[in-house]
Amino acid sequence: xxxxxxxxxxxxxxxxxxxxxxxxxxxxxxxxxxxxxxxxxxxxxxxxxxxxxxxxxxxxxxxxxxxxxxxxxxxxxxxxxxxxxxxxxxxxxxxxxxxxxxxxxxxxxxxxxxxxxxxxxxxxxxxxxxxxxxxxxxxxxxxxxxxxxxxxxxxxxxxxxxxxxxxxxxxxxxxxxxxxxxxxxxxxxxxxxxxxxxxxxxxxxxxxxxxxxxxxxxxxxxxxxxxxxxxxxxxxxxxxxxxxxxxxxxxxxxxxxxxxxxxxxxxxxxxxxxxxxxxxxxxxxxxxxxxxxxxxxxxxxxxxxxxxxxxxxxxxxxxxxxxxxxxxxxxxxxxxxxxxxxxxxxxxxxxxxxxxxxxxxxxxxxxxxxxxxxxxxxxxxxxxx
Amino acid sequence: xxxxxxxxxxxxxxxxxxxxxxxxxxxxxxxxxxxxxxxxxxxxxxxxxxxxxxxxxxxxxxxxxxxxxxxxxxxxxxxxxxxxxxxxxxxxxxxxxxxxxxxxxxxxxxxxxxxxxxxxxxxxxxxxxxxxxxxxxxxxxxxxxxxxxxxxxxxxxxxxx
Numbered sequence: 001x002x003x004x005x006x007x008x009x010x011x012x013x014x015x016x017x018x019x020x021x022x023x024x025x026x027x028x029x030x031x032x033x034x035x036x037x038x039x040x041x042x043x044x045x046x047x048x049x050x051x052x053x054x055x056x057x058x059x060x061x062x063x064x065x066x067x068x069x070x071x072x073x074x075x076x077x078x079x080x081x082x083x084x085x086x087x088x089x090x091x092x093x094x095x096x097x098x099x100x101x102x103x104x105x106x107x108x109x110x111x112x113x114x115x116x117x118x119x120x121x122x123x124x125x126x127x128x129x130x131x132x133x134x135x136x137x138x139x140x141x142x143x144x145x146x147x148x149x150x151x152x153x154x155x156x157x158x159x160x161x162x163x164x165x166x167x168x169x170x171x172x173x174x175x176x177x178x179x180x181x182x183x184x185x186x187x188x189x190x191x192x193x194x195x196x197x198x199x200x201x202x203x204x205x206x207x208x209x210x211x212x213x214x215x216x217x218x219x220x221x222x223x224x225x226x227x228x229x230x231x232x233x234x235x236x237x238x239x240x241x242x243x244x245x246x247x248x249x250x251x252x253x254x255x256x257x258x259x260x261x262x263x264x265x266x267x268x269x270x271x272x273x274x275x276x277x278x279x280x281x282x283x284x285x286x287x288x289x290x291x292x293x294x295x296x297x298x299x300x301x302x303x304x305x306x307x308x309x310x311x312x313x314x315x316x317x318x319x320x321x322x323x324x325x326x327x328x329x330x331x332x333x334x335x336x337x338x339x340x341x342x343x344x345x346x347x348x349x350x351x352x353x354x355x356x357x358x359x360x361x362x363x364x365x366x367x368x369x370x371x372x373x374x375x376x377x378x379x380x381x382x383x384x385x
Numbered sequence: 386x387x388x389x390x391x392x393x394x395x396x397x398x399x400x401x402x403x404x405x406x407x408x409x410x411x412x413x414x415x416x417x418x419x420x421x422x423x424x425x426x427x428x429x430x431x432x433x434x435x436x437x438x439x440x441x442x443x444x445x446x447x448x449x450x451x452x453x454x455x456x457x458x459x460x461x462x463x464x465x466x467x468x469x470x471x472x473x474x475x476x477x478x479x480x481x482x483x484x485x486x487x488x489x490x491x492x493x494x495x496x497x498x499x500x501x502x503x504x505x506x507x508x509x510x511x512x513x514x515x516x517x518x519x520x521x522x523x524x525x526x527x528x529x530x531x532x533x534x535x536x537x538x539x540x541x542x543x544x545x546x
């Protein structure tokens with residue numbers, strides 16, 4: 001007997017990075033700039049809290065929405081950092097990573113046939129998430145000449161006025177672009193005017209190197225139509241602990257909780273203890289990591305320019321988005337630099353067609369490796385000039 | 386311009402070139418060079434050394450931490466005693482500390498015998514020194530902020546979203 005796949009599963013193509021992964025596995029001495037996770041370990045205090053919770057046998061389910069104490073801590077944190085006010089009882093849900101929160105939102109608010117506009121280049125999971133929910137994806141390209149920021153013109157050209165949901169991710173994976181408040185205002189106005197629900201993935205909010213992060217939900221009239229996603233994977237280096245959360249109006253979070261309680265029951269308990277400690281006492285660790293990423297960011301941007309590859313001035317997350325030299329597609333460049341020089345980078349078209357001609361280069365890797373990797377890229381570019 | 390930032394980077398890795406530091410700090414290369422020269426001239430940066438994991442060397446290298454107690458008199462202060470001890474090439478670090486003893490001294494030599502002899506023949510006889518307690522270093526796990534173990538492999542996937 002063979003399994004007959006559902007139409008929705010069949011509609012999602014295999015991941016664009018899978019093939020590269022297989023090549024990398026065969027080759028020795030690969031320096032990877034292809035990773036979307038910190039190279040730092042979770043701050044010790046958070047790990048210690050997780051260990052202590054295990055020692056104390058705290059291994060039961062928690063409340064579906066997450067431990068109340070953690071929801072309170074999250075409410076305080078987002079109020080303090082991003083000027084967002086959410087009630088821990090009804091407007092916050094703790095999930096198994098921000099990815100689960102995103103998936104819950106698609107399933108809770110996207111009907112079959114609904115249109116979900118996604119600002120691209122975009123994190124690779126949004127599109128499959130929409131398809132699994134039965135929705136239709138409307139790509140909204142952003143352009144390098146606009147610093148990869150979303151504009152109202154871009155939304156209009158793409159036909160997003162007729163969409164049901166708009167997905168934003170700033171600071172952006174893969175470009176490193178940010179959207180300051182003045183850029184978000186017209187987008188918010190567009191969303192209000194056309195009655196769009198906004199999903200705002202702000203997982204990289206802490207990793208903003210130039211100015212402060214603004215959440216679109218903090219703008220006038222946006223709170224009631226926005227779901228904000230965040231989590232502990234990036235700024236707190238807790239990817240493997242799988243802990244995220246969503247913020248939104250009570251009825252919306254209630255709807256997401258309905259799915260969550262039947263599928264996940266509750267987010268990992270051990271991770272919730274770690275997260276509580278992370279919010280309570282790890283600000284300095286976060287600050288140090290952000291400082292280190294910033295140094296690496298400057299280093300990498302400067303080296304790409306020396307190598308002669310145009311690169312966008314990334315101001316958030318831990319990625320930069322250089323252009324591949326003439327004569328290569330993004331995929332060709334990524335594959336050949338991996339085979340010839342053992343440097344793993346992700347071709348930009350994986351993040352949407354508009355990413356063609358670019359590479360996503362992660363600097364969540366130690367400076368020595370970055371230096372060696374960029375020397376290798378330099379040699380590769382020189383060999384193929 | 387942040388001299389402190391340059392200092393922090395040099396402490397992290399003194400072999401970063403001026404160009405590397407310039408890339409990381411958004412300074413010009415000649416500004417970094419000038420800053421380093423100034424830090425050296427002002428005596429803030431006193432030298433550059435490799436952090437060595439001696440345990441990996443075939444030849445024996447013996448190190449000891451020595452606690453010293455001293456008796457002061459009207460003529461002799463801590464600085465005078467320190468000056469005398471610091472001149473010995475076997476002494477690699479010397480600090481006046483608070484607590485149960487006065488000086489914390491690090492000593493290096495090629496053998497236990499050599500280090501013992503140095504302490505008993507050169508240090509202990511110093512008239513102001515009233516007591517020495519020698520702790521031989523058995524294994525070093527961290528030096529100058531750098532962990533000396535094998536290091537953990539980066540087991541992250543080479544590609545992740």
